[in-house]
Amino acid sequence: VAADRRVASIRDVARRANVSISTVSRVISRKIPVDEETQARVRKAIKELKYKPNLVASGLRSKSAKSIGLLVPRISDPFFSSLIDHVDRTAISQGYNLLLFNTHSDPAFEEQVVDNLLRRHVDGIIFSMVSDESRAMELLTDVGVPVVMFDRVRPGSRHMNLVIDNRKAGEIAADHLLGLGHRSFACLTGPLTISLCADRLAGFSERLERSGHPLGTGGVLRGDFSFESGAAAAEMMLRSIHPPTAVWAQNDLMAAGLIKGLARTGVRVPEQVSVMGMDGLIVPEIVTPALTTITQPVEEMARRAVEMILEAKNTAVPPGEVVLQPRLMVRDSTTRCPNP
Amino acid sequence: VAADRRVASIRDVARRANVSISTVSRVISRKIPVDEETQARVRKAIKELKYKPNLVASGLRSKSAKSIGLLVPRISDPFFSSLIDHVDRTAISQGYNLLLFNTHSDPAFEEQVVDNLLRRHVDGIIFSMVSDESRAMELLTDVGVPVVMFDRVRPGSRHMNLVIDNRKAGEIAADHLLGLGHRSFACLTGPLTISLCADRLAGFSERLERSGHPLGTGGVLRGDFSFESGAAAAEMMLRSIHPPTAVWAQNDLMAAGLIKGLARTGVRVPEQVSVMGMDGLIVPEIVTPALTTITQPVEEMARRAVEMILEAKNTAVPPGEVVLQPRLMVRDSTTRCPNP
């Protein structure tokens, strides 16, 4: 049960230590020298009263509540939950806490959420947009706090951008599968209104074209990043006249669904069809066969995102755009083409 | 780039609408009647200035920043990321936002985090402790805000408790496996310093004992809820003199690891060994074979947790303890005992 005990304030500490509240403030902030002896008195009082500075009050006055707003489209997506984890880690190491917002991959909800976030006067915003059509970005212009557009960005943004080279990811996937002798492909994409999906697809298909084995009709399967959409794609795929021998899914969850869907109709991976995914978090090792995938450097992404915000606060010239590199991770779900 | 544009305050709105700031406040809060016409003027000014109430300021004054603190041991664990998702959903539907904290399953870190959280004067705390040895609970007594101890509780707590019937979960698992004719069992547990693990184990083993087929030596495998610990347990298990034909892992991640580990040494699930898990989120369908598991009603748990906090704020007699029920979900990883 919540007792309504009044909690000690800086005044109480000041009275107890026989100093002014500003002295107490100085002792805490350690920015301005305070006599050793009075310092000791103050610390004693703080301990005795179990005083904890009220960050709401200090946030109001100093205009920095030491918090970072993190907006993601889906909290429970393994990529984002891992991102949240790592962002939290770096943020807290710098004394910042996380205000978390789920936009539910819904543009309307996203606007509402951004509007809400703005009322909280966070020190910075890390934002992974729902899609290129998000009006939310406009709501974030000139808001007076650093904004890092994360993972999903739109060209011409006036914010900082942090992305991985998605086109490159597609190329890596294509190269890997071509190298295994495959000649007939499919790509299971996320919503193409998200530019990152379009970029990945572009890299993938251009590389294939250049090698003389373009993605044919039915070579583009549209999913929504969910396991279910991956499973559903399996049926679509098998219905086509020339079923591909190699598929790249734009995230691991869909790849896992695809494998499941294929297994359901008796198609074996990788013996009959090679499948690869993207992200590289938990899912690839859980799945059977273990998933060949393209990993994203989430930890580094998270760290850089927080750093960018802090740099923007402290330096005159904040970083504009940071691009990180995806990497191939070969496991068991891809193999040489069975019928070359 | 972050421009330092000053954002409109309630004073600006008041000036523009030719009213006092209290009137503006009244229009916004809708608690006190305001003349229709002046109301219109105020709303117009709000729109024109793009005014957004500063929740830091209002939080300071009203002692309610409309935020809930959520502390979990591991953000990227599927159970907790799903929990976070649902808590966020309910919280936001009530106008509350989420401050998220990761305790990293580390008691020392946990204390630091709780201490930190307390400075933020949230309206309520939902807390999933690291273990029974957590000193953190003491830090949370008499803090003046409602605290819901979630999932991991300790008897004698003066906070509200929200749990599932973990003993029952163990019984359900035992009954399912006994019903399939198994006579030789193992339980892959989480850290036994977490009472929920001990409870699950107690329910499981007591049921087995009563049926005349007790968990033998080596029947208790200790894991840490991670996929890796599940994979490692497979080796331990196969080394024992009478390897079990049925194993219950206390979460799905470990069950998935176990299946992987068994596959590595050529043991097939469920043909040779039946495996079941617990939680029921994403993992069971990704895994091959699909995992028989005991589901936790996360959505309901999340909703109840938020409700409990709100009730504690608003009613005289807050709920003390809420117990929810786990349910069996049969899929493909368990089957009749091969050698009865």
Added chain:
DNA sequence: TTGTAAGCGTTATCAT
């Protein structure tokens, strides 16, 4: 080195 006092942007308590 320390104290005084003026805010930060609200809400709440008075009056009117």
Added chain:
DNA sequence: ATGATAACGCTTACAA
């Protein structure tokens, strides 16, 4: 129905 005005708990010039 509306307006002054005093907090809320802190930071930060400015004085001393």
